[in-house]
Amino acid sequence: MKIPCTMPGLKGYRFPREIVAYAVWAYHRFALSTADVEDRLAERGVMVSRETVRNWVNRFGRHCADCIKRDRPGTSDKWHLDEVVVPINGEKFWLWRAVDANGNVLDILVQKQRNAKAASRFLKRLIDRFDAPRAVITDKLRSYIRPIRNLAPNADHRAHKGLNNRIEGSHRPARKREKLMGRFKLPGQAQRFLAAHDQINTIFRPRRYRLTAKSYHHARADAFDLWSAYTLEMTA
Structure with a gap:
C-alpha cells in the first residue's frame, strides 16, 4: 500500500510532506512508538529510520499544535x-x-x-x-x-x-x-511532546459517546480536512 502524494514537495526534505504529516499524525493519534511508526511506513513502501520519525515528530508536531490553537473557536470562560x-x-x-x-x-x-x-x-x-x-x-x-x-x-x-x-x-x-x-x-522533552499531543488529540478524539454515528463521521472528516490544511502549511 502506498501513501498518495499530490501536494507540493517539502523544501529540504527527501520525503513528500504527506508522508511526514502521516508519521506525525500516527505517532500522536495512536499509542505508537517511533519504531511502530517506522514499521507502518515500511508496510506502505516508505523506508525511513525511527530517528527520522522522531525528528519529524519534534519539528512538525509543534507546528500542527500551533495551527490547532490558532484556529480553535473561542474558548469557554x-x-x-x-x-x-x-x-x-x-x-x-x-x-x-x-x-x-x-x-x-x-x-x-x-x-x-x-x-x-x-x-x-x-x-x-x-x-x-x-x-x-x-x-x-x-x-x-x-x-x-x-x-x-x-x-x-x-x-x-x-x-x-x-x-x-x-x-x-x-x-x-x-x-x-x-x-x-x-x-x-x-x-x-515532556513539555514539547505533551503540548503537541494534547492539541492533536483534541481534534481527533471528539467525545464520541455524545455524538450520533453520522455526527462522529462528520467530525472525523472535518479533522482530516484540517490536518490536510496544516500539512500544506508545513515549512522546513
Missing part, C-alpha cells in the same frame, strides 16, 4: 485546572494542565514545584493568552488561592475535587503515552 506528578529521570516534576468547559486543553506546563509561585506562573500564561476567566475549578490545593485572587480577582474560584472530573479524564491519554515511552527523560 470556565476553566478547570489540575496538576499531576510526572517522574522525569528519577526526579519528581509536576504537569500543570488547564481545560475549558468544552474539554479543550488550553495549555500545559511542566514545572519542578507545586506551590503558589508555580501556580501563578501557569495562571499568568493562561490569562495572557485567553484573558481572565469567569470561573476557575481546582482541587483543594491551597497554592491556587492567592494566584487566582491576584490575577483573576473577579473569577469565581471553586475548590472542590468532585467538580474537576473533566480535567481528571484529560490526564489519561498522557499517562498512557508516558508508560509507552518508558517515562520522560527531560522536562523539555
Whole structure:
C-alpha cells in the first residue's frame, strides 16, 4: 500500500510532506512508538529510520499544535485546572494542565514545584493568552488561592475535587503515552511532546459517546480536512 502524494514537495526534505504529516499524525493519534511508526511506513513502501520519525515528530508536531490553537473557536470562560506528578529521570516534576468547559486543553506546563509561585506562573500564561476567566475549578490545593485572587480577582474560584472530573479524564491519554515511552527523560522533552499531543488529540478524539454515528463521521472528516490544511502549511 502506498501513501498518495499530490501536494507540493517539502523544501529540504527527501520525503513528500504527506508522508511526514502521516508519521506525525500516527505517532500522536495512536499509542505508537517511533519504531511502530517506522514499521507502518515500511508496510506502505516508505523506508525511513525511527530517528527520522522522531525528528519529524519534534519539528512538525509543534507546528500542527500551533495551527490547532490558532484556529480553535473561542474558548469557554470556565476553566478547570489540575496538576499531576510526572517522574522525569528519577526526579519528581509536576504537569500543570488547564481545560475549558468544552474539554479543550488550553495549555500545559511542566514545572519542578507545586506551590503558589508555580501556580501563578501557569495562571499568568493562561490569562495572557485567553484573558481572565469567569470561573476557575481546582482541587483543594491551597497554592491556587492567592494566584487566582491576584490575577483573576473577579473569577469565581471553586475548590472542590468532585467538580474537576473533566480535567481528571484529560490526564489519561498522557499517562498512557508516558508508560509507552518508558517515562520522560527531560522536562523539555515532556513539555514539547505533551503540548503537541494534547492539541492533536483534541481534534481527533471528539467525545464520541455524545455524538450520533453520522455526527462522529462528520467530525472525523472535518479533522482530516484540517490536518490536510496544516500539512500544506508545513515549512522546513
